[in-house]
Amino acid sequence: MNKFHVIDREGDRKPSPESCVPLLHLTPDDIARRKAYLGITAEDERLLREAHPLLAGSAEAVIERFYAYLLSQEHIRRMLEAPGLIDRLKALQRAYFQRLTAGDYGMEYFQDRLRVGDTHERVGLAPEWYIGAYQTYLQIVRDVLRQALPPGDDRLFPTISALSKIVTLDVGLAIDAYIERARGRLEQRNAELIRLQSAKQTLTDMIVHDLQNPLAGIRAFLEHFASRKDAVTAAEREALEEALRRCDDLGEMVMNVLQVSRAESGKLEVYLEELDLAELAKRSVAAFDLHAKQEGRPIRIEAASPVNVRSDQSLLKRIFYNLIRNALRHTPRGTKISICVTSSGEGRGEFVISDDGPGIPPDVQPLLFERFGASSLRAAGLRVDTGLGLAFCRSAVDALGGRIVVESDGTKGTAFRISIGRPEP
Incomplete structure (x- = not known):
C-alpha cells in the first residue's frame, strides 16, 4: 500500500513526505506520448526558445498582473492570507515563467509540474479554480508575447499556439497529480475500512462464541428440569417450555448477529x-x-x-x-x-x-x-x-x-x- 498521504484521527489530510511523482511511474516513452497527444513538436520547442529572451524582461509584469487577478477572487484570496505566502509563491512563479518558454520539456519539467499540482491539491485549491487561473495566466502571457514580437512577425501565431500547447500540458499534469492524490486517499481509506471490518468481525465472532456456551448450558438445565415429569407441576412445565422458547429466541438473535456481520463482510458461507x-x-x-x-x-x-x-x-x-x-x-x-x-x-x-x-x-x-x-x-x-x-x-x-x-x-x-x-x- 502506498503512503501517498496521512490521515489523522480527525480525518484531516496531512502532506505526505513522499512526492506523487514516483507513484505515476513516468518513463521517457510516457513523456513522448503525452507530448505527441498534444501535438507538441520540435518546431514548437524551437519557437518558444526563440521567444524566451523576448519575454524574459516581462516576468514581473506578468506575475503582478496574474496575482492581481488571483487576489480579486475571494476564495483564492482567503487561501493566500498567511504572512509571506504571496512572496514565496511569486518567487515560484518567476521560476515557472522562466521555464515555460525555455523549450526544454523533459522528465525534470514533467516532475516539476506534477509537484506543483500536488502542492495545490494539498492546500485545497479546487481544480476548477486551478484551470481558470491557468487560462488567465495564458492570456496574460499571450498579451506580453504580442507586445514583444514586431508587428506582422510571422512567428506570432505559431508561437502562441506552441505556448497554448505547453500550458495545456501543464494543466493536464496538474490534474494527474490531483487524481493521483485522490486515488492514494481512497486506497488508504479502503485499507482502513477493511481493517475495521475485520476487527468488527473478529469481535462479533468472539461475542457470539462467548454467548453460545452459557446459552447452551442454560438450555440444558431447563431441559433437564422439564423432563422430570413427576417433579414439576403442569404450570411449572409450561413456564419451563416458555423459558426454552425464549432461550431459543435468544440463540437465534445471536446467530443473526453473526451471520449478518458475515454477510456484510462477504464471508457468509453457502453450501448448495x-x-x-x-x-x-x-x-x-x-x-x-x-x-x-x-x-x-x-x-x-x-x-x-x-x-x-x-x-x-x-x-x-x-x-x-x-x-x-x-x-x-x-x-x-x-x-x-x-x-x-x-x-x-x-x-x-x-x-x-x-x-x-x-x-x-x-x-x-x-x-x-x-x-x-x-x-x-x-x-x-x-x-x-x-x-x-x-x-x-x-x-x-x-x-x-x-x-x-x-x-x-x-x-x-x-x-x-x-x-x-x-x-x-
Missing part, C-alpha cells in the same frame, strides 16, 4: 445441495405448530411435495424460522398464518409466509430489511426486537441468489414472498 423446499417448510412449521396453537395463531401450510431446489438447507431453515417467529410474535391472538410453497421450475422455488394481522404501513416497509431500521420502525408504532431477523433473511436470500419482498397495504395482512434456489452450474 439438492433439497425439497416443501418438506423443509413442513418441518419448520412442525417446530412451531404446538406453540402456535397455544398462542391462538394456527399455521396452515400448502406445500405439495416435491419442490426440488438447489440451495443451502441451513440458511433456508433459518429464513423459515425467522419469518414464522416474526409472524407469531408480532400479530394479535387469533391471527391466521399461512405458508404456501410452489415450484418455479428449473430448480427454483417460491414460498410465501402471510398473515391476516394488522399489516405494515407502506412507508416503513423499506426499513424492514435494514440492519439499523429498528428505531425508525418503533417510531412508526411497530413492535420490533433487534431488527436483525429480517436483515439476516435478506442477506441469506441474496447469498442464495434469490429475492425477498414484503407485500402489505398497511391496513390488513402481510406477506413475505421469497424466491429461492440456484440451478445447476
Whole structure:
C-alpha cells in the first residue's frame, strides 16, 4: 500500500513526505506520448526558445498582473492570507515563467509540474479554480508575447499556439497529480475500512462464541428440569417450555448477529445441495405448530411435495424460522398464518409466509430489511426486537441468489414472498 498521504484521527489530510511523482511511474516513452497527444513538436520547442529572451524582461509584469487577478477572487484570496505566502509563491512563479518558454520539456519539467499540482491539491485549491487561473495566466502571457514580437512577425501565431500547447500540458499534469492524490486517499481509506471490518468481525465472532456456551448450558438445565415429569407441576412445565422458547429466541438473535456481520463482510458461507423446499417448510412449521396453537395463531401450510431446489438447507431453515417467529410474535391472538410453497421450475422455488394481522404501513416497509431500521420502525408504532431477523433473511436470500419482498397495504395482512434456489452450474 502506498503512503501517498496521512490521515489523522480527525480525518484531516496531512502532506505526505513522499512526492506523487514516483507513484505515476513516468518513463521517457510516457513523456513522448503525452507530448505527441498534444501535438507538441520540435518546431514548437524551437519557437518558444526563440521567444524566451523576448519575454524574459516581462516576468514581473506578468506575475503582478496574474496575482492581481488571483487576489480579486475571494476564495483564492482567503487561501493566500498567511504572512509571506504571496512572496514565496511569486518567487515560484518567476521560476515557472522562466521555464515555460525555455523549450526544454523533459522528465525534470514533467516532475516539476506534477509537484506543483500536488502542492495545490494539498492546500485545497479546487481544480476548477486551478484551470481558470491557468487560462488567465495564458492570456496574460499571450498579451506580453504580442507586445514583444514586431508587428506582422510571422512567428506570432505559431508561437502562441506552441505556448497554448505547453500550458495545456501543464494543466493536464496538474490534474494527474490531483487524481493521483485522490486515488492514494481512497486506497488508504479502503485499507482502513477493511481493517475495521475485520476487527468488527473478529469481535462479533468472539461475542457470539462467548454467548453460545452459557446459552447452551442454560438450555440444558431447563431441559433437564422439564423432563422430570413427576417433579414439576403442569404450570411449572409450561413456564419451563416458555423459558426454552425464549432461550431459543435468544440463540437465534445471536446467530443473526453473526451471520449478518458475515454477510456484510462477504464471508457468509453457502453450501448448495439438492433439497425439497416443501418438506423443509413442513418441518419448520412442525417446530412451531404446538406453540402456535397455544398462542391462538394456527399455521396452515400448502406445500405439495416435491419442490426440488438447489440451495443451502441451513440458511433456508433459518429464513423459515425467522419469518414464522416474526409472524407469531408480532400479530394479535387469533391471527391466521399461512405458508404456501410452489415450484418455479428449473430448480427454483417460491414460498410465501402471510398473515391476516394488522399489516405494515407502506412507508416503513423499506426499513424492514435494514440492519439499523429498528428505531425508525418503533417510531412508526411497530413492535420490533433487534431488527436483525429480517436483515439476516435478506442477506441469506441474496447469498442464495434469490429475492425477498414484503407485500402489505398497511391496513390488513402481510406477506413475505421469497424466491429461492440456484440451478445447476
